[in-house]
Amino acid sequence: MPTPLHMRFLRNHFDSEDEVLHACIRDEDLQRLQQLLSASPAPDVQYNSYGFGPPVHFASWCGNLEAVEMLLAAGADPLLVSEGGEEQLIAIAFAAARGHRDIVKRLWGFCPPEVYVRRGRRYSSCFIMAANHGHAAIVEDLLDWWDGWPHELKCRALHGAALQWRLAVASLLLRRTSFDQSTLQEALRVATYPRALVSDGDNGHREAIDFLNQQLMVELLIDAGADPNECPNNAPPLIYDVAADANLTGVLKSLLEKGADPNKVERSGLDVNAINANGWTPLMCALIPIDRRYYRSKSPIEAMQAAQFLLSHGADTGTVTEEGLTPLHVLSLHRDKDVNGKVADLTRKLISRGVNPEARARLLSPDSKTIAPCLGLPWGHRIRGVMTTHNMVIQPALAPLYWAAQRGAVGVIKALLAHGVDVSSMDDQGISTTRMAANSKFLERQPELVETIIGLLLAAGAGF
Numbered sequence: 001m002p003t004p005l006h007m008r009f010l011r012n013h014f015d016s017e018d019e020v021l022h023a024c025i026r027d028e029d030l031q032r033l034q035q036l037l038s039a040s041p042a043p044d045v046q047y048n049s050y051g052f053g054p055p056v057h058f059a060s061w062c063g064n065l066e067a068v069e070m071l072l073a074a075g076a077d078p079l080l081v082s083e084g085g086e087e088q089l090i091a092i093a094f095a096a097a098r099g100h101r102d103i104v105k106r107l108w109g110f111c112p113p114e115v116y117v118r119r120g121r122r123y124s125s126c127f128i129m130a131a132n133h134g135h136a137a138i139v140e141d142l143l144d145w146w147d148g149w150p151h152e153l154k155c156r157a158l159h160g161a162a163l164q165w166r167l168a169v170a171s172l173l174l175r176r177t178s179f180d181q182s183t184l185q186e187a188l189r190v191a192t193y194p195r196a197l198v199s200d201g202d203n204g205h206r207e208a209i210d211f212l213n214q215q216l217m218v219e220l221l222i223d224a225g226a227d228p229n230e231c232p233n234n235a236p237p238l239i240y241d242v243a244a245d246a247n248l249t250g251v252l253k254s255l256l257e258k259g260a261d262p263n264k265v266e267r268s269g270l271d272v273n274a275i276n277a278n279g280w281t282p283l284m285c286a287l288i289p290i291d292r293r294y295y296r297s298k299s300p301i302e303a304m305q306a307a308q309f310l311l312s313h314g315a316d317t318g319t320v321t322e323e324g325l326t327p328l329h330v331l332s333l334h335r336d337k338d339v340n341g342k343v344a345d346l347t348r349k350l351i352s353r354g355v356n357p358e359a360r361a362r363l364l365s366p367d368s369k370t371i372a373p374c375l376g377l378p379w380g381h382r383i384r385g386v387m388t389t390h391n392m393v394i395q396p397a398l399a400p401l402y403w404a405a406q407r408g409a410v411g412v413i414k415a416l417l418a419h420g421v422d423v424s425s426m427d428d429q430g431i432s433t434t435r436m437a438a439n440s441k442f443l444e445r446q447p448e449l450v451e452t453i454i455g456l457l458l459a460a461g462a463g464f
Contacts, residue, residue, distance in 0.1 A: 018047045021055040025067050033067060037074040045076045053082030053094065060103050061094040068103055078107050079115070087124040092116070096126040099135040104142075113146040117153055131157035136168035143176055155183045162187035162221065165195055165214045174224045181225065188226035191217045192242055192251055215250040219258060228260035236276075237261075243282040249305045252286075262315045278322035278383065283307060283315045287330040300334040300411075304346055317353040323383060324361035324397060331412055332403035335442065337449065338411025347415035357421050360397035399425075405437040405457065408449050413456055423462035433457050434464045 014022040020043050024033040036043055045055060052058045056076035059067035068091075072078070078091035087093075092110075095103035104126065116125050127149060130138040139157070143149065154177050161169040170187075173179075179187075191214065222228055231237055239260045242248045256262070262282060286306035289298045307327075311317070317327055327350050331343070338344055351357050401421050404412040417423070426432050437443065437453040458464065 013052075014049065018044065019049050021045065021047070021071075022049050022052065022058050025055060025059045025062055025064060028064070030064075030066055030070070034070060037070060042074070045071060045074050046080060048080065048083045050084035051082070053089065053091070054080050057082055057089070057091040057094050060091040060100065060107065061098055063095070063098060063100040063103065065100075065103055065106065068106065078110055081123065087129075089124060089129065090116075090126075093124060093126040093129045096130040096135065096138050097133050099130075099133065099138065101135070101138050101141065104130075104138050108145060113148060117150060125153065127153055128157055128160060131166065131169050131173070132160040132164055134161075134164065134166035134169055136166070136172050139169055140172055140176075143172075151177070155179065158183065158187050159190060162191040162217060163193060163195070165191065165210060165217050167213045167217050167220065170217060170220060174220065179224075181227075184221060184224060184226040185230050188218065188221045188228070189238060191221060192238060192248060194247075211247065211250055214248075215254050218251050218254045222254075222258040228255045228258055240282050240285065243306055243310060244285040244288075247302075249302060249309070252306055252309050256309055256313045260313075262310045262313045279319065280321055281316065281319045283310050283317065283327060284319055284321065284325065284330055286310055287327055289330075289334045300336040300338070300343055303331075303334065304342060307346065311349070311353075317350055317355050320359070321361075324359065326355050326359050326361070326400070328355050328357060328359070328400040328412070329361050329403055332400045332409045333407050334412075335408035335446070335449070336411060337452070338409075338414070341411065343409065343411025344415040344418075345411075347412045348419070351415070351419055357401075357416055357419055358399050360399050361403075362395065362397050401433055402436055405433040405453055406440045406442060408437075408440070408443050408446060408453065410449070410452060410456070413453060417456060417460045423457060423460050426463075432463050434462050438464075 010026050013019075014026055021033065021036060024030070024036065037045070048054050049058065052061070054076060056068055056071040056078050057080070059071060060078070081088045081090055082094075089097070092104055092107040095107065116127070127139065127142050130142065154173060158170060158173045158177075158179060160166075161173065195210065195214070228238060237260070239252070239255055239262060242252045242255060287303050289300075289303060307315075320326055328347065331347060331350070334343065336343055399421065400412065401416050401423070403409070404416065423433060431439075434454050434457045437450050437457070440450070443450050443453075454464075
C-alpha cells in the first residue's frame with residue numbers, strides 16, 4: 001500500500017466526480033468501490049486521471065490487488081496508456097515501478113508480450129520501470145516469462161540501473177545478457193553521476209549505503225569489461241570528473257584499485273597532469289575546496305582523501321597552472337584548524353615531493369558585496385574568464401603562506417613555518433601575512449581562528 005507520505009500527498013487529489021473511483025482506492029474503501037462499480041450507471045471505469053491513469057492503473061500503483069481484481073471484473077482496460085506526466089504507462093508498468101510483484105504477475109497475461117515494447121516515444125515499458133526503480137525480482141520474472149525482450153531495451157535497462165545505482169538489477173542484467181563494450185562504457189560513466197530523483201517520495205538525500213552501492217556498481221561494471229581508462233569521443237578520462245567531486249571519494253578509490261591510471265594519456269595526447277588549457281590536473285581538482293556544484297564547499301578531509309588516493313597511484317605533484325598555482329596554493333584555500341595534523345602532514349608530503357613552498361600565484365578574492373566568499377570562487381578552466389570580471393579582486397602574486405593566512409589554513413601554516421619559509425616579506429602594498437589574516441573577509445566571523453593564525457606568525461618572526 002502507499003506509504004503515509006504518499007497518502008498525505010494524495011489527499012488533495014481526486015476531488016472531481018470523474019475521479020470518485022480513484023478516491024475510493026486512495027482511501028482503501030473497497031466497499032464503496034464495489035458499490036460504485038455495481039451502480040447503474042456506474043462511474044467511468046476507464047477515466048484517465050492526469051498523471052495517475054485510469055482507476056486500475058492507480059490501484060496497481062498503490063499495490064491494491066483486490067481493487068485491481070474488482071476493476072478488471074468491471075471491465076477496466078489495463079492496456080490503456082496514462083495521460084500526463086513525463087512517462088506514459090500502462091497498468092503493469094505502474095505496478096512494476098512500485099515493486100508490486102503480485103500485480104505484475106496478475107497483469108502479465110493480458111496481451112502478447114510484444115505489446116509491452118511497441119508503443120510511442122514517451123512510453124516506458126514495465127521492464128524499464130522495474131529496472132530504473134531497482135526491483136530486481138520483477139526484472140528477473142519478466143526475463144523468465146519472455147525471452148524476446150529486445151536487446152536495445154536491455155541496454156536501456158542497464159543504463160538506467162547504472163544511473164540509479166541499482167546494483168541488484170545491474171548484476172542480474174550482466175549475468176543474463178551480453179553487452180557490447182560501448183554499452184558497458186556508457187553505463188560506467190553514468191554510474192559516477194549524482195543519482196537523479198525517481199519518485200515523488202525521493203527528497204534527493206543520499207545515505208552512506210547509497211554511495212556504497214554506487215562504488216560497488218563501478219566495480220561491477222569494470223569487472224564486466226568496462227575500461228576505467230577509456231576516453232570515448234575524446235572525452236576527458238573518467239577519473240577527472242570523479243576526482244573533482246567530494247562525494248565520489250569511494251568511487252575514486254574503486255577506479256584506482258580497478259586500474260584507472262591517474263597519469264592517463266588521452267587520445268589527443270595530453271597528459272592527465274596537464275590536460276586542460278590552463279594546466280589543471282586531477283590532483284588540483286581534488287584539492288580545491290570548491291565542489292563542482294558550486295553550492296557547497298569540499299571539506300579538507302574529503303579533499304585529502306581524494307588527493308591521497310591520486311598520490312598513492314603516482315599523480316604528479318609538480319603541477320604549475322597557467323595562473324601559477326601549485327598543489328600547495330589550492331590546499332591553502334581550506335579553512336581548517338587541523339586539530340589532528342593531517343593537513344600539515346599532507347603539506348609536508350607535497351613539499352618533500354618537490355612543490356615549491358615559496359612559489360607565487362595571483363590570489364583571487366571576492367569583492368565587498370559578496371555575502372558568502374567561501375562559495376562560488378572559480379577553479380579549473382573557469383578561472384580564466386573570471387580573472388577579467390568586475391566582481392573579483394586580483395591580488396598580487398603571493399606565496400602559499402599568504403593564501404593560508406587569508407583563508408585560515410592552520411595546518412598549512414604550521415607546516416610551512418616548520419619548513420622555514422620567509423615570514424618577513426610583504427606584498428606589493430606592504431601588507432604582511434599577519435595583516436592579511438587580520439583583514440581577511442573569509443575569517444571575519446572567526447576571531448579565534450584569526451588570533452591563532454596571528455599568534456603562529458608572530459611567534460615565527462613575522463611583522464604586523
